[in-house]
Amino acid sequence: MTSSIATTASTVSGETLAGGTPPGTLAGNTAGTPDGGAGLPPGASVRRPNRSLLHGLLTNKKAMTGAAILFVFIALALLAPVLYPDNPSKITGMASQEPDAEFWLGTTAKGQDVLALTIHGARSSLFVGLTVGFASTFIGILVGLASAYFGKFIDEALSLTTNVFLLLPGLPLLVILAAFLPPGLGTVILVLVVTGWAGSARVLRSQALSIRSKDFVAAAVVTGERPLRIMFREILPNMASIVMGTLLACIIYGIGAQAGLEFLGLGDVSTVSWGNNLYWAGNEGALLTGSWWVFVPSGLCIALVAFSLSLVNYAVDEVTNPRLRKIRKPKPAKPGKRASA
Amino acid sequence: MRFILRRLGFYLIAFWVSITLNFLLPRFMPGDPVSRMFARTQDRMQPEQIEALRKLLGVDDRPIWEQYVGYMHNMVTGQMGVSISRFPTPVTEVIASQVGWTLLLGGTALVIAAVVGNLLGILAAWRRGGAIDSALPPFLIFIGSFPYFWLAMGALYLFGVTLGWFPIRHAFSDTIEPSFSWEFMSDVGMHLVLPALTIVLVSVGGWMLGMRNTMIATNAEDYITMAEAKGLRPGRIMFRYAARNAMLPSVTSFGMSLGFVVGGALLTEVVFAYPGVGYQLLNAVQGLDYPLMQGLFLTITAAVLLANFLVDILYVRLDPRVRAN
Numbered sequence: 001m002t003s004s005i006a007t008t009a010s011t012v013s014g015e016t017l018a019g020g021t022p023p024g025t026l027a028g029n030t031a032g033t034p035d036g037g038a039g040l041p042p043g044a045s046v047r048r049p050n051r052s053l054l055h056g057l058l059t060n061k062k063a064m065t066g067a068a069i070l071f072v073f074i075a076l077a078l079l080a081p082v083l084y085p086d087n088p089s090k091i092t093g094m095a096s097q098e099p100d101a102e103f104w105l106g107t108t109a110k111g112q113d114v115l116a117l118t119i120h121g122a123r124s125s126l127f128v129g130l131t132v133g134f135a136s137t138f139i140g141i142l143v144g145l146a147s148a149y150f151g152k153f154i155d156e157a158l159s160l161t162t163n164v165f166l167l168l169p170g171l172p173l174l175v176i177l178a179a180f181l182p183p184g185l186g187t188v189i190l191v192l193v194v195t196g197w198a199g200s201a202r203v204l205r206s207q208a209l210s211i212r213s214k215d216f217v218a219a220a221v222v223t224g225e226r227p228l229r230i231m232f233r234e235i236l237p238n239m240a241s242i243v244m245g246t247l248l249a250c251i252i253y254g255i256g257a258q259a260g261l262e263f264l265g266l267g268d269v270s271t272v273s274w275g276n277n278l279y280w281a282g283n284e285g286a287l288l289t290g291s292w293w294v295f296v297p298s299g300l301c302i303a304l305v306a307f308s309l310s311l312v313n314y315a316v317d318e319v320t321n322p323r324l325r326k327i328r329k330p331k332p333a334k335p336g337k338r339a340s341a
Numbered sequence: 342m343r344f345i346l347r348r349l350g351f352y353l354i355a356f357w358v359s360i361t362l363n364f365l366l367p368r369f370m371p372g373d374p375v376s377r378m379f380a381r382t383q384d385r386m387q388p389e390q391i392e393a394l395r396k397l398l399g400v401d402d403r404p405i406w407e408q409y410v411g412y413m414h415n416m417v418t419g420q421m422g423v424s425i426s427r428f429p430t431p432v433t434e435v436i437a438s439q440v441g442w443t444l445l446l447g448g449t450a451l452v453i454a455a456v457v458g459n460l461l462g463i464l465a466a467w468r469r470g471g472a473i474d475s476a477l478p479p480f481l482i483f484i485g486s487f488p489y490f491w492l493a494m495g496a497l498y499l500f501g502v503t504l505g506w507f508p509i510r511h512a513f514s515d516t517i518e519p520s521f522s523w524e525f526m527s528d529v530g531m532h533l534v535l536p537a538l539t540i541v542l543v544s545v546g547g548w549m550l551g552m553r554n555t556m557i558a559t560n561a562e563d564y565i566t567m568a569e570a571k572g573l574r575p576g577r578i579m580f581r582y583a584a585r586n587a588m589l590p591s592v593t594s595f596g597m598s599l600g601f602v603v604g605g606a607l608l609t610e611v612v613f614a615y616p617g618v619g620y621q622l623l624n625a626v627q628g629l630d631y632p633l634m635q636g637l638f639l640t641i642t643a644a645v646l647l648a649n650f651l652v653d654i655l656y657v658r659l660d661p662r663v664r665a666n
Contacts, residue, residue: 164355167649168362171607172622172641176634179626180366259488260608264623278491287498295498299491307486 053241056319057312063319066311073305077122088116088272099293106293109284117277118297124273125255125302128185132192132254137247139193140200145231147201148208159205165198174257178266188267192257199253200246207242211235241320248313252306259302274298344663348653352646359642363635364412368405416639422632424625432636436618440640443617446609447602449533450540455598457541458548459591463584465549466556474553481546493539493612500535507535510614536613540606544598551594555587562586589660596652602644 057063076083086092091111092103099106105114143162147155174195181187211217212235220230236243261267262275265283269276277298281287286294403411415421421432465474484492501509513529559565560583568578607619614620618637625633657663 160351160354163351164358167352167355167645168359169641169645172619172638175607175622175626176366176638179634256488260490263488263490263608264611266626278488278494282494287494288502290502292498295491295494299488299495302491303483303487307483310482310486 060315062311063315066308069308076119077126080119084116088120108294120272121274121277124271128258129251129255131189133251135193136197136250137200139197140204143201144204144208147205148212149231162198162201170195183268196253207239211238244316248309252309274302352650360416421636424633432633436640439618439621447606450537454541454544458545459552462549462552465553467579485546489543490608490612496539508532536609555590559583559587599648
């Protein structure tokens, strides 16, 4: 009796958590229940969870709004060399001009076109944000899965490392690391990944742990599947939504933290990015002279990108968590690195 | 007791990691930042001071393990060398003169944000779907999307430069002598408004949403229904029954934030040129003042760890389940 309840639960969670490979789930379930036929009638195929997540997102208003905003920025970033083939830092106009027909967003104190700087800035900011997001999520997945699958000593050691990194104050560590390493884009990415992976590792570990205890994983272990296969083909697909949420949160963190670091003058000040635009705006006293147009666009862009990513994130939550859908309320923000801002 | 000891061990390890990190960074980084620093400051320093700094930062010929042991000893006993940008003040003195401002700013902002945020969360959960519950969260999420320093600069521009309501930099006016007079205190208060307010603005959302969510779960408990059936006043049920039992996660976040107060206000302090630890850290980085940098990082880490440990102790007091384990 208990075992059949557990199996049902695992099927349900496999479905709602929107896993990727149904074969793994299915095989696990049938192997897990000796009286297999009782749980699933042979004709009833398991709903393909992957498609339902995608479908849910495509019909979700929040997700589509977020995706649309994001798409605009990615398009701008890719088209920047076409729209403004010149070096955006080139001085093209008078100093501190207000927005007009020639310079839609005015000029900086040096006389650079703010619009060109903003559009070109999207390239570096999005690139760094995406790279940091994917890299820290990837490390998080590795650590989380290894922790959950092997358990015991490996789990203890990895959790200890994760917790230590979580506890070390992020922003000061960021500043110190950036100060010692030679300036450059690679440094910025490295530093952000070093300070950003721990949060995702902790979230993914706890999710992986709960899936690790499901019957279908035990069945996979008994049938002698290799550890790597179990981790990546059995456990990972079943936490797709959490991975997606973590990835989005990490990208948001990457973009925000890069901007913060560059604003402090610790990035590579020669590149054009939103953070560096703001650094120069601060450096040239744009605010004290009242040139708000130098400083508003880049900040607004960061906010819009972060907001669109959050929208997609809430949509993922809504689609995969039926309880949130009924109330039509977004799930609260994940606690995290924002505290350090 | 075992729980406390376990946690203590964990914090000691974390502290050891941060000291080791401090030790390794100047020694293994490419580009030899230490020599750069010496090249810049050599003419101002006495030979024996240079010698001491060389030892601190690892530009000497001793074997690495010997350096490590010596370094650990120095750090644990609080010998962090002399600051270079404020030569010849010892690092500990520089830090001591600034940590108070950081605590004032961070502490004020944290207490206000936690109290207001938790109250809003309680109200939102209590009247689910009401005005507070439906209007505030999306707004706060949108505010939270902006880079913090950008909001701070905006506030500085609007209220400091354009409207001129509040002073735009530093913690007190140069014209007033620091003392415990009413005049000085109110001046400090005025300087505190903008930095503290911007921190509250971006952090209040997290408190609110966290509290709201826990409280929604608590509201579904049987003892709430029971209290309602008994005919207790709604206010009493809300605060004494529901909110009180939903407080625990907030206590944890409070501890975490308490630690981050010391290091987390870095951007605020930089934007408002507030003379705290974070502002000093950035100055140290820009002035290649490595001893001060290391000292500050270690102080900040120690504060974070200590705050978390205190919360653990408080937790044992508040939650009997922890004691039972």
